[in-house]
Amino acid sequence: MSALGAVFRRDLRLAWAGGGGAAMPLAFLAGATTLLPFALGSERDVLEPLGAPLVWITLALAVLTSLERLFRADVEDGTLDQLLMAPVPLEAIAAAKGAALWVANGLPLAAAGGLLALMLQVPPAAAVLVGLSLAIGAMAFIGFGLVGAAVAAGVSRGGLLVALIVLPFYAPPVIFGAATAQAMAMGEPFVGPLALLAGISLGAAALGPIAAAAALRVQAD
Amino acid sequence: MFATHRRVILDTALADPAPAASTDSEAPRLEVTGLAVMRGEFVVFAGLSFTTQAGEVIALTGPNGSGKTTLLRALAGLARPAAGAVHWHHPGARPDTEGAFMHFLGHRDQIKPALTARAHLVFAASIAGDRAPPDPAALLQAVGIGRLADIPTSVMSAGQRRRLGLARLMAAPRPVWLLDEPTAALDTRGRALVADLLERHRRAGGLAICATHEDLGIGGVRRVELPERAP
Numbered sequence: 001m002s003a004l005g006a007v008f009r010r011d012l013r014l015a016w017a018g019g020g021g022a023a024m025p026l027a028f029l030a031g032a033t034t035l036l037p038f039a040l041g042s043e044r045d046v047l048e049p050l051g052a053p054l055v056w057i058t059l060a061l062a063v064l065t066s067l068e069r070l071f072r073a074d075v076e077d078g079t080l081d082q083l084l085m086a087p088v089p090l091e092a093i094a095a096a097k098g099a100a101l102w103v104a105n106g107l108p109l110a111a112a113g114g115l116l117a118l119m120l121q122v123p124p125a126a127a128v129l130v131g132l133s134l135a136i137g138a139m140a141f142i143g144f145g146l147v148g149a150a151v152a153a154g155v156s157r158g159g160l161l162v163a164l165i166v167l168p169f170y171a172p173p174v175i176f177g178a179a180t181a182q183a184m185a186m187g188e189p190f191v192g193p194l195a196l197l198a199g200i201s202l203g204a205a206a207l208g209p210i211a212a213a214a215a216l217r218v219q220a221d
Numbered sequence: 222m223f224a225t226h227r228r229v230i231l232d233t234a235l236a237d238p239a240p241a242a243s244t245d246s247e248a249p250r251l252e253v254t255g256l257a258v259m260r261g262e263f264v265v266f267a268g269l270s271f272t273t274q275a276g277e278v279i280a281l282t283g284p285n286g287s288g289k290t291t292l293l294r295a296l297a298g299l300a301r302p303a304a305g306a307v308h309w310h311h312p313g314a315r316p317d318t319e320g321a322f323m324h325f326l327g328h329r330d331q332i333k334p335a336l337t338a339r340a341h342l343v344f345a346a347s348i349a350g351d352r353a354p355p356d357p358a359a360l361l362q363a364v365g366i367g368r369l370a371d372i373p374t375s376v377m378s379a380g381q382r383r384r385l386g387l388a389r390l391m392a393a394p395r396p397v398w399l400l401d402e403p404t405a406a407l408d409t410r411g412r413a414l415v416a417d418l419l420e421r422h423r424r425a426g427g428l429a430i431c432a433t434h435e436d437l438g439i440g441g442v443r444r445v446e447l448p449e450r451a452p
Contacts, residue, residue, distance in 0.1 A: 010336070081297070
């Protein structure tokens with residue numbers, strides 16, 4: 001277990017070290033969300049139903065921007081060799097890296113998303129709930145994202161490849177996540193779509209690392 | 222699911238459930254038979270056979286492009302043989318866990334510029350299933366980069382990065398060392414350090430295989446020559 005702890009702690013440190021790579025998705029989320037009222041107008045009856053779903057879509061895209069370097073950096077500096085030779089299953093290492101990305105990147109994004117929802121006319125109590133739904137959703141985006149990041153690990157400038165692989169998988173969590181967030185913002189019952197969203201997130205968190213490890217083993221040759 | 226990608230065939234008859242990290246006193250033996258490795262459409266080398274005993278230092282020589290690095294990767298289980306087999310006879314040998322009984326220093330030096338040299342030594346030990354080295358600073362001192370222990374490795378020169386790799390060799394005992402150009406970028410004292418490490422490793426019954434174009438600075442090195450690639 002200490003090997004997995006080492007991977008987790010190292011990725012946490014790397015996410016915010018040296019200029020803070022994790023700050024970029026946050027800036028993207030804040031920037032894109034701030035521009036939305038300029039496009040849609042700031043009237044309450046327009047923004048109230050749309051604000052929370054729009055934060056959801058922006059968060060999905062913000063997570064996407066953090067995926068390209070996730071395994072690519074380890075391929076370039078040889079760390080992937082170290083991970084492949086380790087006496088720990090590669091599936092567990094991929095899961096540890098995904099968990100670190102969720103803590104370093106997903107949780108700050110979800111917190112920022114909740115705050116930004118306030119700006120889009122979501123009532124304060126609902127904004128807290130929206131932030132929680134974003135944290136659950138980030139788990140799905142990172143779980144599916146691991147697969148795309150692993151497939152593109154051997155490709156320099158693999159960002160496009162990551163997006164092409166990952167975006168179709170982002171449809172289900174966006175559908176149920178946006179529905180959850182909208183129901184929260186409008187004060188309607190949201191347990192149904194939230195349960196489906198949580199199911200998708202847990203599935204992605206469980207299966208993503210397995211698929212990612214298989215893709216990484218092929219890259220090693 | 223985990224066993225579908227068994228890249229190195231291991232002698233399971235000799236396998237023992239004891240943790241590999243503690244078996245460094247066991248003598249490792251390598252048997253390569255009819256090995257061929259392809260990269261994409263190219264055959265890098267084919268029909269390669271040799272055996273090694275414990276207590277040997279092997280210099281893997283051959284012209285550029287003859288496949289020295291590829292062979293080391295195949296021995297480390299990182300490149301899949303197209304034909305033939307790599308047999309490690311060692312109680313700690315397991316597929317996909319080679320790091321538990323060997324050190325592999327490739328030309329990609331496994332260094333993150335944002336982290337300190339000390340953090341690299343601790344991580345390398347943890348990921349290979351060892352306790353963190355009790356005194357990383359002393360190890361870094363021994364390879365001549367003690368001053369740089371606690372600042373980001375981005376300030377290091379190529380030779381200093383090599384020395385950090387050498388510190389990893391000392392941080393945890395492993396019976397097998399696979400070294401790709403161990404003397405590259407090193408000054409005279411750095412080369413002497415490599416020679417000293419290899420000599421001590423050999424005397425302790427370890428096996429070292431070094432891809433190199435240069436003299437390793439110790440006597441009694443066996444050469445394995447890779448032929449020029451057929452056009």
